[in-house]
Amino acid sequence: MLCSSSASRVIYQPNESLTRQNPNGLWSFGFVQPDNHLSFELYKDYIPSVYGRFPYYDAFPGMAGVAAYGNVFSSEFNRMGVVFHNTNKDKFAKYGLDEYNLAPGQLLFHPGPNNTRACIRFTVPSADTYHIDAVFFTTAGPEIPGPSTDIHLSVNNVELRSLWLKRNIGRFAFDNIYLNEGDYLQFEIGYGEDKNYLYDGVQLNITITADTN
Numbered sequence: 001m002l003c004s005s006s007a008s009r010v011i012y013q014p015n016e017s018l019t020r021q022n023p024n025g026l027w028s029f030g031f032v033q034p035d036n037h038l039s040f041e042l043y044k045d046y047i048p049s050v051y052g053r054f055p056y057y058d059a060f061p062g063m064a065g066v067a068a069y070g071n072v073f074s075s076e077f078n079r080m081g082v083v084f085h086n087t088n089k090d091k092f093a094k095y096g097l098d099e100y101n102l103a104p105g106q107l108l109f110h111p112g113p114n115n116t117r118a119c120i121r122f123t124v125p126s127a128d129t130y131h132i133d134a135v136f137f138t139t140a141g142p143e144i145p146g147p148s149t150d151i152h153l154s155v156n157n158v159e160l161r162s163l164w165l166k167r168n169i170g171r172f173a174f175d176n177i178y179l180n181e182g183d184y185l186q187f188e189i190g191y192g193e194d195k196n197y198l199y200d201g202v203q204l205n206i207t208i209t210a211d212t213n
Contacts, residue, residue: 008212009212010212011207011209012026012122012207012208012209012210013205014027014120014122015105015106018067018085020046021046022043022069026123028120028123029042029043029069029083029119029120029121030042030069031043031080031112031116032117032119033116034116037152037157037158037159037184037186037188038156040121043069043071043082045071046068047070048067049063049064049065050063050066050067050068051063051064052064053072054072062092062095063093063094064088065086065087065091066085066093066102067084067085067086067087068082068084069085070082079112079113079114079116080112080116081111081117081189082109082110082118083107083110084100084109084201085107085108086104089105090104096144097141098143099199100139100140101141107120107205108204109187109189110201110202112197113191113197115190115191115197117188117189118189119186120206121184121187122186122208123182123184124180124181124183124185125210126181127178127180127181128179128211128212129178129210129211130208131211132153132172132174132185132207133206133207134171134207135171135205136169136170136202136203136204137169137170138202138203140167140199144199145198146166147165147166147192147199147200147201148191148192148193148194148196148199148200149166149190149191150162150164150191150193151190151202152189153172153185153187155183160172164192164193165202172187185208
């Protein structure tokens with residue numbers, strides 16, 4: 001999705017004008033197996049609002065308007081992770097006892113129990129110099145264990161950086177990376193050192209800027 005532009009730069013962000021399509025413009029939502037960035041598979045389904053569709057969300061009306069990309073109509077839903085998007089324009093979305101508090105437009109990704117990594121992929125539209133800024137965080141309340149995750153950034157099958165994220169904030173920031181048309185940038189989340197996917201939802205804000213030489 002094209003978010004904004006200037007005379008010399010174009011800015012791309014994944015949570016702008018998302019729809020049920022997948023891929024959605026330059027952004028794709030799916031999953032990969034650990035340490036195999038090229039194993040990417042698209043999620044099969046899109047749900048406009050998880051509230052009213054699944055028993056474990058029906059107890060939380062605060063999740064109304066939270067869309068999900070995932071394999072949600074099969075037994076794979078819990079195995080392949082999920083990407084949530086708060087489509088509400090003017091209200092926060094809340095799940096559980098402060099496990100998730102999503103601002104309007106906010107994205108969250110969550111791994112699967114077998115360490116299948118939820119993945120957000122950006123397909124490079126043209127050869128250019130790019131700048132990457134991605135911030136990862138949690139808003140889990142004090143009564144919630146909070147996430148214990150591993151997060152990865154890769155270009156094609158080459159990992160650029162990874163980090164552990166618990167109750168802290170993580171960031172990937174890269175300047176002046178030359179990418180070719182059709183290259184893939186992937187942001188992936190695994191279940192962390194404790195090998196437990198429970199409470200592992202992490203929110204993220206991604207900005208990718210092209211110099212448009």
